[in-house]
Amino acid sequence: MSAAAGVVDAAGVIAWLRAFAAEVAARRDELTDLDAAIGDADHGVNMDRGMQAVAAKLPAGEAGAAGTSSGEAGPAGTPLGPLFKTAGMTLVSTVGGAAGPLYGTLFLEMGKAAAKRTTLTAAEWAGVVSAGVAGVRMRGKAQAGDKTMVDALLPAAEALREAAGSGASLAAACRAAADAAAEGMRATTPLVARKGRASYLGERSAGHQDPGATSTWLLLETAAATLAGGAAGEHTGGAAGEHAPGGLASGEGG
Numbered sequence: 071m072s073a074a075a076g077v078v079d080a081a082g083v084i085a086w087l088r089a090f091a092a093e094v095a096a097r098r099d100e101l102t103d104l105d106a107a108i109g110d111a112d113h114g115v116n117m118d119r120g121m122q123a124v125a126a127k128l129p130a131g132e133a134g135a136a137g138t139s140s141g142e143a144g145p146a147g148t149p150l151g152p153l154f155k156t157a158g159m160t161l162v163s164t165v166g167g168a169a170g171p172l173y174g175t176l177f178l179e180m181g182k183a184a185a186k187r188t189t190l191t192a193a194e195w196a197g198v199v200s201a202g203v204a205g206v207r208m209r210g211k212a213q214a215g216d217k218t219m220v221d222a223l224l225p226a227a228e229a230l231r232e233a234a235g236s237g238a239s240l241a242a243a244c245r246a247a248a249d250a251a252a253e254g255m256r257a258t259t260p261l262v263a264r265k266g267r268a269s270y271l272g273e274r275s276a277g278h279q280d281p282g283a284t285s286t287w288l289l290l291e292t293a294a295a296t297l298a299g300g301a302a303g304e305h306t307g308g309a310a311g312e313h314a315p316g317g318l319a320s321g322e323g324g
C-alpha cells in the first residue's frame with residue numbers, strides 16, 4: 071500500500087521517515103563537516119544514529135501489502151500520532167547534544183497535534199507541522215536569525231500554511247515548504263550564531279552554513295519527495311541531491 075495522493079497518511083509518513091534516515095546516512099560526513107566548522111563535529115553521526123534507530127522501529131513499511139502484524143488494518147488505518155511519538159521518543163533517547171531534544175520535540179509535538187487522525191489534508195498537515203515548529207522554538211528558545219534549525223523550519227512552516235491556505239495540493243505545498251527551507255538554510259551562512267555551541271565562536275561563526283538548518287532542509291526535502299505519494303518507490307537518494315550543488319558544502323572553507 072503506497073501513500074495516498076493528496077493526503078498525509080501513515081504510509082506516507084513511514085516513507086518519509088525512511089527517506090530522511092537514508093538521506094542523513096548518505097550525507098552523514100557532510101553534516102559532520104559542517105558541524106566541525108562551528109560546533110563539535112557530531113551532527114551527522116548523531117542524526118544518523120538517531121534516524122537509524124527510528125527506522126528500525128517503524129512498521130513494516132509503505133510497501134507492506136498485507137499490513138502490520140499486530141492486528142491493525144495496515145498502514146492505511148494507522149493513526150499518525152503514535153508514529154510521530156515513537157520517532158520523537160527514539161530521537162530524544164538516542165541523539166545527544168541539542169539535536170536529539172529539538173528533533174524529538176518536533177516529532178512529539180507533531181504527534182500530539184495529529185493524535186488519532188489517520189489522514190490529514192494539506193491544510194491540516196500545515197497545522198501539524200506548525201505545532202511541531204512551535205514546540206522546537208519553545209524548547210530551544212531560538213528566534214529567526216539565530217543561525218539554528220529554526221531558520222529552515224520557520225519559513226518552511228509558513229510556506230506550507232500559505233500554500234495550503236491558497237488551495238495548493240499537498241504535493242505543491244510540500245514542495246513550497248522544501249524550497250523555503252533551502253532558502254532559509256542558505257541564508258544561515260552569513261549569520262552570527264546566537265544559540266548553541268556555534269554561538270561560542272561569536273563573529274567567527276559567520277561564513278558557515280548551519281548544520282541543524284541543513285539537516286532540517288533534508289527533512290523537508292524528503293517530505294516533498296514522499297508525503298504526497300507521488301514518489302512512492304523512488305524515495306531514497308535523489309530527492310535532496312537535485313538541490314545539492316551549493317547546499318551542504320557551501321559553508322566550507324571560510
Ligand SMILES: [Mg+2]
Nearest residue numbers: 109110112113
Ligand atoms: Mg554538534
